[in-house]
Amino acid sequence: MSILERRLIREPSFGLTGKLFQVSWGFVLLLCALAAVGYAALYSAGGGAEPYASRHALRFAFGLMLMLCIALADIRFIARLSWPAYVVGVALLVLVAHMGHVGKGAQRWIELGGMQWQPSEFMKLALVMALAAWFHQASWERVGNPLFLIPPVIVVLVPVGMILKEPNLGTAVITAVVGASVFLGAGLRWWKIAIVLAALGAAAPLAYAHLHDYQRARITTFLNPESDPLGTGYNIIQSKIALGSGGMWGKGFMQGTQNHLNFLPEKQTDFVFTIIAEEFGLVGSLAVLALLCLITLAAMAMALRCRHQYGRLVALGVSVNFFMYVFVNVAMVMGAIPVGGVPLPLVSHGGSATIMVMVGFGVLMSAYVHRDAEFGDAERDV
Amino acid sequence: MRRDRERKGVFTRRALLIAGAELTAFGALAAKLYQVQVAEGAKYRTLAESNRISVRLIAPPRGRLLDRFGVPVAANNQNWRALLIAEQAESVGATLDAFARLVPLADHERARIERDVRRHRRFIPVTVREFLTWEEMARIEVNAPDLPGIVVDVGTTRRYPFGPALAHVVGYVAPPSEADMGEDPMLSLPGIRVGRAGMEKYHEPRLRGRAGAVQLEVNAVGRVIRELDRQEGTPGTDVRLTIDATLQQQVLGHLGEESASAVVLDARNGAVLAMATNPSFDPSLFNSGVSQAQWLQWTSNRRAPLINKAAAGLYAPGSTFKIVVAMAGLEARAISPGDRINCPGYLDLGDTRFHCWKRGGHGLLDLRNGIKNSCDVFFYEVARRTGIDRIAAMANRFGLGVPLEIELAGARSGFIPTREWRIAQGKAWNIGDTIVAGIGQGFLQVTPLSLAVMAARIATGRAVQPHLTLAVGGVEEPDNSADAWPSMGLSAHAMNIVREGMWAVVNEQNGTAPIAKLPLPDVQMAGKTGSSQVRRVSREQREHGFKSETLPWEFRPHALFVAFAPTDRPRYACAVVVEHGNAGAAAAAPVARDIMVDVLTRDPANRRQPPPDRVAQGSPA
Structure with a gap:
C-alpha cells in the first residue's frame, strides 16, 4: 500500500455531508421499523394514540436526533470521553444509592427532566467504552498477561456490585455479560473465561442467600408459577395466557382480550411483547423477533467493518447489550426466566431505556462512520 | 500493522462466534414461542375465556x-347524573348537541366528554353531567327518544x-x-x-x-x-x-356579623354542645373541587373563614386569665381571701409604671372585689407575689397552654410562658413580664375552646376534656358521664371565692358586666370579662384620653367573655371571643348572655329528643 493510498482510505473527507453519506441508513430504517412496532403495540395498549403511543413516538424521535448527532461526532473524540464517562457512571450509581427513588422494592431511579433515569443503563454504555479504551491500547500478547487483566476486571466488578446492591439482579447480570463480551472480543483465552464462569456458578448458592425476598419469590414462582396464582405467579400466568391465546394468526389489532380487559400487568412497559403476540399471533411475534435479530446482527456486522480496535469493541458491546435486553425481556414474558424489570428496547413505553439505547447506537454508528479513522496511539506497545 | 491484523483476526472469529450464539438464542426463543402459542395454544385459549x-x-x-x-348534619344525597354510552349513540356529536339544547354544556365540559369518549371503549359509560336538578332530569327523561346513548343514573353525594x-x-x-x-x-x-x-x-x-x-x-x-x-x-x-345543631344555629345568630367564635360545653363532662365560628364557608363546595377564585376569596379574607377560630384561633386571654391568677395565688398562699390590696390606679415597679384600666384606681380591695371590678393593680400584685411558674402550672391545670383531647386535627393548644422557656430563648425573665401575665397579656395565647374548658373546670372542679363524639354506631362513648372525669384536687374554699367573684361580675350593680345578668327567674350566671390588646397603648395616647373605638378595625382589642350557669349547680360553660370587639363587657358579655338563655331554655344536655317546638326551625329546607 502506498502512503498516498493509505491516506485516502484512512482519512476520508470527514466533512458533514460526507459523514452523513457514511451513516448506515439501512440500520436507521430497521430502528424506525422497530419503533413503529412499538407505536402500534402501545396504540393498542392505550386504546388510542394517548396516553402511551404518541409519547413513545416523541421519545423515539428525540432519541433518533441524539443518535445522529453522536454518529457525526468523531469516534476519537468519543474515545477520549470513555474514562470520564465511566467515572460519571459510577458517581451516578453512588448518587442513586444515597438519594434515588425507591420503587418496587429497589432504589434505582433518579428523577431528571420529567423522566426517571436508571443510572445503570448509562453505566452499561460507559463500561463498554472504558473497556474498549483499555483494550484498544493493548497488543494481543498483552491480553494474555493476567496482571494486565486485573484493572479491567475491577472496572467491571465495581458497577456490577453496585447494581446488585440496588438491588437489580437482572441488570447486574446483563452488565456482567456485556462486560464479558468485550473481554472475549479483545481476545481473552477461552479457558480463562471458563474459570470465571465456573467460579460464578459456584457462587450462585451464596448469592441466593443474599437475595432480597422479592427476588427469591420470583425464582420460586418461575420454577412453579401455579403455586401462587394471584400473587407473584400472576404476571407470568396472565402473560402466558396472552401469548398462548394469540395462536397462529392472533386476535386482530386492538382485539386482544387479555390486553383490553386489563388482565395483563404493566402491559405497556415490560410486557409489551405479549400485546403483539396476542393480537398478531405467532406470525406477528416471529416477525418482530426476526426484526430484533436483524438489528442485533447488523450491529455486529458494523463492528466487523471497523479498522480500529476501539470501534470494534464498542460496537460489539453495544450490540451484545441490545441482544441481552431482547433476550431477557422475551424470555421473561414467556416465563422462561425469572421476571425482572427489563424493558423491550424501542418498543416498551416509558423511562430512559429507549433514549439510552439510542445513545448507544449513536456511539456504534460513530464507530461505523469513522471506521477508517486512524488513532494516533493505536497498538502502541506499552 | 501485523499486530492489528492479528487482533482483528481474533476479533472477527470471536464476533462471529458471539453472533452464532445470539442466533441460537433467537432460535430458542422462536421455538419456545411456537410451543406456547401454537402447540399449547388451545390450553391457553381456554384460560383466556375463563378470564371473562x-x-x-x-x-x-x-x-x-x-x-x-x-x-343529620352530614348525610348522603342522591346525585343524579347523565351518562353517555357511545356505541348506543348514532353520532356522539349529534347526541351532545341535542343534550346541550336541554341542559347547556360549556365548551370545556364538551371537550372533556369527547376526550373521555375517545379514551374509553365504546360501551363504557362516560359522565356527561353530575348533580342534575329535578327539572333537568325531567327534561332529559321526556326527550329520551332524541337522546340516543344518554342514560340517567344515580350516585351519592355528601349533603350538609x-x-x-x-x-x-x-x-x-x-x-x-x-x-x-x-x-x-x-x-x-x-x-x-x-x-x-x-x-x-x-x-x-x-x-x-x-x-x-x-x-x-x-x-x-x-x-x-x-x-x-x-x-x-x-x-x-x-x-x-355531642353538638346540638339547633343551638349551634342560635349561637351563630348571636354572633351576628362579627368575626367571632363561641364555645358551649356541658360543664360536667366536657361535651361540646356548640362550637360556632363566624364567618364560615360552605363545606359542600369541596365535594366537586374548589375553584381558584373561591379559594382566593377565602384565603385573602382577613376574617379568615377557613380557620376554626374556636379551636385554632389564638388570643391573649386578657382579664379572663385573672381566674387562673387568683387560683394560683390562693393555692400558693401568696394571698389569703381576706387580704386587701390598695389600688391607686397604677403600680410602680422600678422606673416602669403599670396602669389600672380605671384611671382613678379602685382603692382597697379584697380578692372577691378584685375579680368583680377586674382590678388590674390587684392582679399585678397577686402575680408578683405568686410568680410566673406557679401561675403557668395553674393555667395548665385549667387546660390553657396544653393540648386538649378534642377530635379536631387543627385544634391548637395555645401557649403559657414560663421562666424556663424565656431562658431557653436566651433572654432573662423580667418581673415586668410576670406583672403583665397577671392580667393575661404579654406572651400568653389561648383558644376560645380552652377558655370554655377553663370555665367548665372552675365551675365543676373536675378536669373535664372537651370532646365531640357522643356515640359511634349507637354505642355511647364513656367520657360523656360526669364520673369519667377526676377532681382537679383544688381547695373547694378557694374555688368558691373565685366563683363568688365571677357571680358578682354579672349580678352585682357595680360589677364589670351587669349587662350579662340573665333575664330568667331563679337562674343566675357567673362570668368574667376580658379584652386583649392587639397593640400596646402608648403613654402619649393614654394622656390624650385614649379611646380604642377610634382605632382602625384590625388594631382594636379583642373582646372576651367566659361564663358558667347556673351558679348554684353549674351545668354549662361558655366562652365568647369577638375579634377586635373592643371591651369584653360591651361586645362579648351580651352575646354570652343570649347564648346562655338559649342553652338553659333548651337544656340540651338533659334531653334525648330535641324540644318539639324547635325541631321545625332546626331542620333544613
Whole structure:
C-alpha cells in the first residue's frame, strides 16, 4: 500500500455531508421499523394514540436526533470521553444509592427532566467504552498477561456490585455479560473465561442467600408459577395466557382480550411483547423477533467493518447489550426466566431505556462512520 | 500493522462466534414461542375465556354524622347524573348537541366528554353531567327518544344540611388524592369521597365502610352479559356528635356579623354542645373541587373563614386569665381571701409604671372585689407575689397552654410562658413580664375552646376534656358521664371565692358586666370579662384620653367573655371571643348572655329528643 493510498482510505473527507453519506441508513430504517412496532403495540395498549403511543413516538424521535448527532461526532473524540464517562457512571450509581427513588422494592431511579433515569443503563454504555479504551491500547500478547487483566476486571466488578446492591439482579447480570463480551472480543483465552464462569456458578448458592425476598419469590414462582396464582405467579400466568391465546394468526389489532380487559400487568412497559403476540399471533411475534435479530446482527456486522480496535469493541458491546435486553425481556414474558424489570428496547413505553439505547447506537454508528479513522496511539506497545 | 491484523483476526472469529450464539438464542426463543402459542395454544385459549369473569367493587354508603338528637348534619344525597354510552349513540356529536339544547354544556365540559369518549371503549359509560336538578332530569327523561346513548343514573353525594353553620366541626369530604389510592382499592371507584377535615376526617375509618363486590360475566370485549354474584358491602357507621345543631344555629345568630367564635360545653363532662365560628364557608363546595377564585376569596379574607377560630384561633386571654391568677395565688398562699390590696390606679415597679384600666384606681380591695371590678393593680400584685411558674402550672391545670383531647386535627393548644422557656430563648425573665401575665397579656395565647374548658373546670372542679363524639354506631362513648372525669384536687374554699367573684361580675350593680345578668327567674350566671390588646397603648395616647373605638378595625382589642350557669349547680360553660370587639363587657358579655338563655331554655344536655317546638326551625329546607 502506498502512503498516498493509505491516506485516502484512512482519512476520508470527514466533512458533514460526507459523514452523513457514511451513516448506515439501512440500520436507521430497521430502528424506525422497530419503533413503529412499538407505536402500534402501545396504540393498542392505550386504546388510542394517548396516553402511551404518541409519547413513545416523541421519545423515539428525540432519541433518533441524539443518535445522529453522536454518529457525526468523531469516534476519537468519543474515545477520549470513555474514562470520564465511566467515572460519571459510577458517581451516578453512588448518587442513586444515597438519594434515588425507591420503587418496587429497589432504589434505582433518579428523577431528571420529567423522566426517571436508571443510572445503570448509562453505566452499561460507559463500561463498554472504558473497556474498549483499555483494550484498544493493548497488543494481543498483552491480553494474555493476567496482571494486565486485573484493572479491567475491577472496572467491571465495581458497577456490577453496585447494581446488585440496588438491588437489580437482572441488570447486574446483563452488565456482567456485556462486560464479558468485550473481554472475549479483545481476545481473552477461552479457558480463562471458563474459570470465571465456573467460579460464578459456584457462587450462585451464596448469592441466593443474599437475595432480597422479592427476588427469591420470583425464582420460586418461575420454577412453579401455579403455586401462587394471584400473587407473584400472576404476571407470568396472565402473560402466558396472552401469548398462548394469540395462536397462529392472533386476535386482530386492538382485539386482544387479555390486553383490553386489563388482565395483563404493566402491559405497556415490560410486557409489551405479549400485546403483539396476542393480537398478531405467532406470525406477528416471529416477525418482530426476526426484526430484533436483524438489528442485533447488523450491529455486529458494523463492528466487523471497523479498522480500529476501539470501534470494534464498542460496537460489539453495544450490540451484545441490545441482544441481552431482547433476550431477557422475551424470555421473561414467556416465563422462561425469572421476571425482572427489563424493558423491550424501542418498543416498551416509558423511562430512559429507549433514549439510552439510542445513545448507544449513536456511539456504534460513530464507530461505523469513522471506521477508517486512524488513532494516533493505536497498538502502541506499552 | 501485523499486530492489528492479528487482533482483528481474533476479533472477527470471536464476533462471529458471539453472533452464532445470539442466533441460537433467537432460535430458542422462536421455538419456545411456537410451543406456547401454537402447540399449547388451545390450553391457553381456554384460560383466556375463563378470564371473562370480572369482579367489580361497589361503594358502600358513607356513614352519617348526626347531632346529639339524631338530626343529620352530614348525610348522603342522591346525585343524579347523565351518562353517555357511545356505541348506543348514532353520532356522539349529534347526541351532545341535542343534550346541550336541554341542559347547556360549556365548551370545556364538551371537550372533556369527547376526550373521555375517545379514551374509553365504546360501551363504557362516560359522565356527561353530575348533580342534575329535578327539572333537568325531567327534561332529559321526556326527550329520551332524541337522546340516543344518554342514560340517567344515580350516585351519592355528601349533603350538609346545616352548611356553613357546622362547617368547622363537621368538616368536609373531597375526592381522594393519589396518595390515598394505595391503601384501599375502593378509593379508586368513581365518585368516592374521603373526609378531609373536622369530624369527617377524624371518623373516616368508621364512616367509610367496606366495599361490596359484584361478579360479572363479561364477553370477549368486556361488555357485561349478566351478574353472577353480588356481595353487599358494609355501610359506614353513623356517628352521633355531642353538638346540638339547633343551638349551634342560635349561637351563630348571636354572633351576628362579627368575626367571632363561641364555645358551649356541658360543664360536667366536657361535651361540646356548640362550637360556632363566624364567618364560615360552605363545606359542600369541596365535594366537586374548589375553584381558584373561591379559594382566593377565602384565603385573602382577613376574617379568615377557613380557620376554626374556636379551636385554632389564638388570643391573649386578657382579664379572663385573672381566674387562673387568683387560683394560683390562693393555692400558693401568696394571698389569703381576706387580704386587701390598695389600688391607686397604677403600680410602680422600678422606673416602669403599670396602669389600672380605671384611671382613678379602685382603692382597697379584697380578692372577691378584685375579680368583680377586674382590678388590674390587684392582679399585678397577686402575680408578683405568686410568680410566673406557679401561675403557668395553674393555667395548665385549667387546660390553657396544653393540648386538649378534642377530635379536631387543627385544634391548637395555645401557649403559657414560663421562666424556663424565656431562658431557653436566651433572654432573662423580667418581673415586668410576670406583672403583665397577671392580667393575661404579654406572651400568653389561648383558644376560645380552652377558655370554655377553663370555665367548665372552675365551675365543676373536675378536669373535664372537651370532646365531640357522643356515640359511634349507637354505642355511647364513656367520657360523656360526669364520673369519667377526676377532681382537679383544688381547695373547694378557694374555688368558691373565685366563683363568688365571677357571680358578682354579672349580678352585682357595680360589677364589670351587669349587662350579662340573665333575664330568667331563679337562674343566675357567673362570668368574667376580658379584652386583649392587639397593640400596646402608648403613654402619649393614654394622656390624650385614649379611646380604642377610634382605632382602625384590625388594631382594636379583642373582646372576651367566659361564663358558667347556673351558679348554684353549674351545668354549662361558655366562652365568647369577638375579634377586635373592643371591651369584653360591651361586645362579648351580651352575646354570652343570649347564648346562655338559649342553652338553659333548651337544656340540651338533659334531653334525648330535641324540644318539639324547635325541631321545625332546626331542620333544613
